[in-house]
Amino acid sequence: MVRRMAMTTCLVVACIWCSTLVARGDGKTASADFKPVASVGALMHGQGAHFSALKELILYGEGPDRALGMAAEAEVLAELANVNTLHGEKEDYRAWTKELRDLALQLAGEAKKGDKADNDGIRELFKKMSARCSACHDRYQK
Numbered sequence: 001m002v003r004r005m006a007m008t009t010c011l012v013v014a015c016i017w018c019s020t021l022v023a024r025g026d027g028k029t030a031s032a033d034f035k036p037v038a039s040v041g042a043l044m045h046g047q048g049a050h051f052s053a054l055k056e057l058i059l060y061g062e063g064p065d066r067a068l069g070m071a072a073e074a075e076v077l078a079e080l081a082n083v084n085t086l087h088g089e090k091e092d093y094r095a096w097t098k099e100l101r102d103l104a105l106q107l108a109g110e111a112k113k114g115d116k117a118d119n120d121g122i123r124e125l126f127k128k129m130s131a132r133c134s135a136c137h138d139r140y141q142k
């Protein structure tokens with residue numbers, strides 16, 4: 001009985017340890033002591049700026065710079081959302097950061113198709129991202 005409990009505890013600890021090591025993106029892993037260095041306010045300042053820039057490009061961008069710009073802005077937003085995950089303890093907070101990250105990555109992927117990109121799809125993804133911003137703000141922005 002005691003042995004089984006010890007075994008279970010070991011497994012749980014090992015899982016927590018692994019999950020802190022596993023990160024997304026090109027198979028890179030974060031070191032266990034990786035911590036965000038910016039305040040949430042500063043992160044949000046960045047999210048606001050990149051979100052506006054992305055919107056401008058979606059609405060008014062032209063030529064090949066539009067696709068490259070949209071992809072880069074969306075990827076930066078995905079990364080900001082990614083690190084924001086570590087600022088929340090609550091499940092809903094973390095879920096919104098992850099959804100925002102995944103939607104932004106989808107948008108970046110679509111934008112990279114250039115002329116073949118689905119523009120309505122891009123607009124739809126942008127709206128879905130915006131809904132995550134609002135959902136979290138309604139609950140957590142004081």
Ligand code: HEC
Pocket residue numbers: 040041044045047048051077084088093094096097100129130132133134136137140141142
């Ligand atoms: C998971 C939660 C969460 C998500 C998702 C989120 N935010 Fe925020 N945001 C916050 C919190 C918390 C604050 C309040 C930060 C503070 O005042 O320190 C905030 C504040 C802001 C502010 C005001 C910053 C300031 O200067 O006071 C802006 C702008 C902002 N967010 C933009 C965005 C945009 C754009 C998105 C979506 C692309 C977004 N946020 C998504 C949590 C979130």
